[in-house]
Amino acid sequence: MGKEYEAKISELKRPNIRIYDVEDEMEGCELLNALKNQNPEIVKADSKIERCRVHEYLALSRCMKCYSYDHWSEACKGGKICVKCGGNHLAKDCKAAAIQCMNCVKANGKLQLNLDCSHSVLSSECPGYQRRMSMKRRTIMYESI
Known part of the structure; x- marks a missing residue:
């Protein structure tokens, strides 16, 4: 190095x-x-x-435009997405038959994972969200309590 x-x-x-x-x-x-x-x-x-x-x-920073982690709406380089299907429209206008989490779709492509994507991007049961929370917990000093 x-x-x-x-x-x-x-x-x-x-x-x-x-x-x-x-x-x-x-x-x-x-x-x-x-x-x-x-x-x-x-x-x-x-x-x-x-x-x-x-x-x-445990707070994760999440953009309220694209719903990705680690940035806020003001710094978002992506566009607004639907929380139900990940499309480029508002959730109230969504006509998609299937729900799809764009964070899990992106993680599967980028990290070669096999996460279930059939949930809302805002679901607390989202495997991508659970993975992020697990990573966040590893940065905390619980032993001192």
């Missing part, structure tokens, strides 16, 4: 969480107690349970 290159192992990121059902009048110490109670592996046993839900938050 030469002297111009330097190999580095990227640092893992800390996990992010999303908190639901937090009461407006809840004070900071109450919220902290709620977080501690929902994460017993990292807190003391004498914490109190509060009424809010905490879930892992």
Whole structure:
């Protein structure tokens, strides 16, 4: 590779969480107690349970024009596509009989994969989406929790 290159192992990121059902009048110490109670592996046993839900938050950047990952609409070089069939029209005008995920179609062609493409590009069951989420999880330092 030469002297111009330097190999580095990227640092893992800390996990992010999303908190639901937090009461407006809840004070900071109450919220902290709620977080501690929902994460017993990292807190003391004498914490109190509060009424809010905490879930892992993994955000993938997704363009709302072409529905591809890793860029936003403002930087999109592709055109607007239908979320149902991947065609060059709006979903409300779609007349296609079959649903097709363009992200999986592209991944199959580019990466020589054999992903099922018979779903909407916005489906959480999309194998391409699941693959991206799995890759994202590998960048997170869960062991520190």
